[in-house]
Every structure is written in structure tokens, then in C-alpha cells.
Amino acid sequence: MEEKKKEELEWRRKTWKLVSKVRLESPLIQCITNFVSMDLMANTLLSAGASPAMVHSLEEIHEFTPRVSALCLNVGTLSSSSLPAMIAAAKLCSQLDIPWVLDPVAVSASSFRFDACVQLVQFKPTVIRGNASEIISLSSCSLQSSAASMGVDSTHGSMDAVEAAKLLAQTSGAIVAVSGATDIVTDGNQVVGAHNGVPLMQKITATGCAVTALIAAFVAVDKSHALDAAVSALAVFGVAGELGMKMAKGPSSLRMHLIDSLYGLDEATLQSHVNITSLC
Numbered sequence: 545m546e547e548k549k550k551e552e553l554e555w556r557r558k559t560w561k562l563v564s565k566v567r568l569e570s571p572l573i574q575c576i577t578n579f580v581s582m583d584l585m586a587n588t589l590l591s592a593g594a595s596p597a598m599v600h601s602l603e604e605i606h607e608f609t610p611r612v613s614a615l616c617l618n619v620g621t622l623s624s625s626s627l628p629a630m631i632a633a634a635k636l637c638s639q640l641d642i643p644w645v646l647d648p649v650a651v652s653a654s655s656f657r658f659d660a661c662v663q664l665v666q667f668k669p670t671v672i673r674g675n676a677s678e679i680i681s682l683s684s685c686s687l688q689s690s691a692a693s694m695g696v697d698s699t700h701g702s703m704d705a706v707e708a709a710k711l712l713a714q715t716s717g718a719i720v721a722v723s724g725a726t727d728i729v730t731d732g733n734q735v736v737g738a739h740n741g742v743p744l745m746q747k748i749t750a751t752g753c754a755v756t757a758l759i760a761a762f763v764a765v766d767k768s769h770a771l772d773a774a775v776s777a778l779a780v781f782g783v784a785g786e787l788g789m790k791m792a793k794g795p796s797s798l799r800m801h802l803i804d805s806l807y808g809l810d811e812a813t814l815q816s817h818v819n820i821t822s823l824c
């Protein structure tokens with residue numbers, strides 16, 4: 545069997561195995577996240593079989609965070625009260641070897657947010673997932689980078705961010721995922737592309753946040769293979785978007801059908817849609 549076909553079959557196997565593991569183990573995923581995406585993140589996790597907990601306050605971190613399977617930090621509506629809780633949670637996960645993922649939403653929007661992301665990266669996230677502009681900004685380590693976008697939406701395509709993602713992975717030690725038409729995932733050396741999803745997903749607010757939460761659930765059940773887990777989560781979320789698109793009339797109904805498709809995903813359907821390739 546030719547190499548490409550073997551790789552394709554291997555990714556199908558890995559991805560379904562992780563979907564099954566999340567459904568079986570129902571990992572507890574703590575999300576300290578933004579007010580916009582809280583609902584979609586929680587429902588994405590629940591539909592995938594995980595157990596979301598949007599536990600935010602600093603006073604609860606020392607008791608709750610040690611009990612979670614993974615942590616998801618998202619700076620979308622960062623504030624002087626949420627940041628200390630994020631730092632405390634990230635520090636605990638780093639000390640207790642609990643996987644955690646970072647979503648640097650609109651990292652270039654302000655120096656407060658940029659500095660917060662740089663500080664959080666010091667606590668060794670397992671995965672960093674952002675759109676292309678966010679990853680280019682964070683990788684450049686300077687707020688004045690060319691990627692300073694106007695807000696949460698990317699002004700770059702994912703393929704523009706491959707080198708920036710590799711550099712960020714090398715300097716941070718994290719797996720770095722760049723979402724877009726092709727989702728790019730790298731450990732700083734290997735680069736894998738997940739080619740699933742539909743453009744209309746960009747018109748639903750919080751789909752990026754939601755897929756970062758799904759990455760946390762997949763990493764929770766296979767933390768020693770974080771790159772594969774991140775690729776699989778991105779592919780699964782993209783397949784749910786493709787299936788939902790067949791029934792949707794616009795972004796609002798796609799949001800609904802995407803969640804339903806994620807909940808009802810079966811092995812045969814997933815395997816006939818998953819499209820993952822090595823990029824370099």
C-alpha cells in the first residue's frame with residue numbers, strides 16, 4: 545500500500561480512537577474563558593462527551609483545578625480579575641502535569657492582553673491554538689508585528705503562519721495549532737494539515753474558542769500524543785461543520801447543526817470525511 549494511503553488510514557484510526565475515548569472517559573475540562581464563547585465551548589465539550597466546568601474565580605482554583613483532566617485558558621474578555629485566576633490555574637497544571645491549552649484571542653489588541661499571553665506561555669501550555677494573525681503576533685514577541693489585526697478575526701490565512709507557528713512551538717515547547725481553511729499543527733519540526741471544515745464556520749462567533757476547548761478534551765485523554773490529539777480535534781470539529789453545512793441555512797443554523805453533528809458522529813461518517821496530511 546502506498547505511503548500516502550497508509551498515512552490517511554492511520555489518521556482515520558487515530559481520530560476515531562480519540563472520539564471514542566472522550567465519549568468513554570468524559571474528561572473534566574475546566575475553562576477560564578470569555579463571556580462570548582462560554583456557551584458554545586461548554587456545549588461543544590458536552591456534545592463530544594466531555595464534561596465542561598467554567599470555574600473562574602481565584603478563590604476556587606487551588607481546590608478545583610487539581611481535579612481536572614485538562615484546563616482551557618482563553619483571553620477573549622480578559623480582565624484584571626480573570627488573569628490572576630488563569631495564572632494560578634496554569635501554574636498548578638504545570639506543577640501537576642495536567643495538560644492545558646491556551647487560546648490567545650486578539651492577542652495584539654492591547655499590551656495588557658499581549659503581556660498576559662506572554663506571561664501565561666511561561667507556564668508551558670501543552671497546546672496553543674489561535675488564528676493566523678494571533679499566532680504570527682504571539683510568535684513575533686512584539687506587539688508591533690505586522691499581524692496586529694483589528695480584533696478577534698484573522699487578517700491572514702493559516703498558510704501565512706506556518707513559520708511563525710514553528711518558531712512559537714520551538715520557543716514555547718508547546719504544540720502550536722493555526723486554524724483556517726487548512727488547520728496547521730506543528731511541534732516546531734513536523735507540520736500536519738487538517739483540511740476539514742467550511743468557510744461559514746468563521747461567521748459563527750466562538751468557533752475558534754470552541755475548537756480550542758475540544759483540543760483540551762482530546763489532549764486530556766491522550767496527553768503523551770498532544771500533536772495527534774490537536775490535529776484530530778480540529779479535523780473532527782471541521783467534519784461536524786461539513787455535516788452541519790448540509791442542513792444549515794446560514795450561520796445560526798450551522799451553529800445548531802454543527803453541535804448536533806458532533807454529538808451524533810459515527811465511525812463510518814467520520815472516516816469518510818477526515819482529511820489529514822503531512823505538510824512538511
Ligand SMILES: Nc1ncnc2c1ncn2[C@@H]1O[C@H](COP(=O)(O)OP(=O)(O)O)[C@@H](O)[C@H]1O
Pocket residue numbers: 674675676696697698723724725726727740741742743744745746750751752753755778781782
Ligand atoms: N476558510 C475556512 N474553511 C474551512 N474551515 C474554516 C475556515 N476558516 C476557519 N475554519 C474553521 O473554523 C473554526 C474557527 O477557525 P478561525 O475562524 O480561524 O478561529 P477564530 O474564531 O479563533 O478566529 C476552525 O475549526 C477552523 O478550522
Ligand SMILES: Cc1ncsc1CCOP(=O)(O)O
Pocket residue numbers: 578580581619620621649696748749750751752753754
Ligand atoms: C467577539 C469576541 N470578543 C471577545 S472574545 C470574542 C469571541 C471570539 O471567538 P473566536 O475567537 O472563536 O472567534
Ligand SMILES: [Mg+2]
Pocket residue numbers: 649650674675696752753
Ligand atoms: Mg479566536
